[in-house]
Amino acid sequence: MPLFQPIILTTLTITTFIFLSSTHLVLMWVALELSTLAILPLIATKSHPRAIEASTKYFLTQATASALIIFSGTLNYTMTGNCQITELTNPNLMMVLMLAMFIKIGLVPFHFWVPETLQGMAPTAAIFLLTWQKLGPLIMLYLMSPLINFEILSMMAILSAMTAGWLGLNQTQVRKLVALSSIAQMAWTLVIIKYAPSLTILAFYLYSLTISATLLTLNKLSTTSISGLLLSFSKTPIISFLLTISLLSLSGLPPLAGFLPKWLTIDMLMAEEAIWIAFMMLMASLLSLFFYLRLWYNSASTTPPNTTNTSRLWRKPLPKTNLTINLLSMAAFTLILAATLMKAITKQ
Structure with a gap:
């Protein structure tokens, strides 16, 4: 597909602008999902069992982190009526959101997906996974930094x-x-x-x-x-x-x-x-x-x-x-x- 790479780059750019311009938890969650879906074709560019395995592991891990984000955001909205990431008040919900960010970044003990995913990728595609994909979770942690x-x-x-x-x-x-x-x-x-x-x-x-x-x-x-x-x-x-x-x-x-x-x-x-x-x-x-x-x-x-x-x-x-x-x-x-x-x- 000749439009394959421009579509992916456009999607990643849009998600980056969403992260930089919004503090709403739902919008940031949508941006994380869009960036995850955009990076999956880069992981499975070649029809190789190792690439398919890497994309599957990456998708399941990111889906788990996204579920934790939705869980913490929903509970926070039912308790406070607020979805702003800078105004989270419950320490337990803050902990759940932090764990979701750690999974997406790949910190221990949620690091297992990083070597396995990178092993099935091309080095040029791995640049996006190790840099651009971590920008969103880092921005969310940056906004949460006073409460961490x-x-x-x-x-x-x-x-x-x-x-x-x-x-x-x-x-x-x-x-x-x-x-x-x-x-x-x-x-x-x-x-x-x-x-x-x-x-x-x-x-x-x-x-x-x-x-x-x-x-x-x-x-x-x-x-x-x-x-x-x-x-x-x-x-x-x-x-x-x-x-x-x-x-x-x-x-x-x-x-x-x-x-x-x-x-x-x-x-x-x-x-x-x-x-x-x-x-x-x-x-x-x-x-x-x-x-x-x-x-x-x-x-x-x-x-x-x-x-x-x-x-x-x-x-x-x-x-x-x-x-x-x-x-x-x-x-x-x-x-x-x-x-x-x-x-x-x-x-x-």
Whole structure:
């Protein structure tokens, strides 16, 4: 269908405008449903059993979260006659709505759908799932941030960061590692949303840039496992170098762009006297750093001749980088863009 992609992009754009312009719970629920239905064809683009399985798991998980949103909104309307998300007063209904948002974002213990769904998707379609699809739930949590229970939120964030790190230690599939990385990054994005919502916006923006660059470079390399990255530098050194920049930025190593939101998050947690939360998040980030460095080692630090146990791939025509990959990678490489954004946000 020639109108397939424009219809999907138009629907996602409309839902984004609804999120940005409304605080009515019913309208936001409708926007979430429209975005879910729009992303399903991207997941099942190919008639492959793995893609069908991924789309089914994603649909069932999102339907569960939507049911929880309707449940909390209906009970709140019967009790207060109000459907504004900023005026929820019942703590139990607030908890149910928070759990629904955690399911849609993929925080632990509702993370199981993220690796399985991403494994059956194309890397270019996964960009929409890991960035645009999480924009709506993040906006809803942003609106709820003054009423959020920080203890529960911080516990979920710590569990998500630690679980993603542990699961990634022995993982060999690249797309599942990217999914686990997304879970850990969402934990860092949400742990500070109550005290510094502007920092959450900055963290999500930089995460979207770096994860998009990572997925685009992985799509160019056409690899699905870590062993497939062993010969990437000898065949495509430029793309492997760009992948290295993106991976190290996701890990939060200075002076790359991913370091700034983590540094500011730790600084804000220390200012709010949440020292143990900051310590646990730092310890969890070390686990994620291990598999980031393992990806970097296999993609850019291993060159033939070597003693790997993998069979040599037939040398195909070298893929060329495009302007999008170069711009996203350079954005991940520099801190100037992040510092400028942070300065503009803090002035408001």
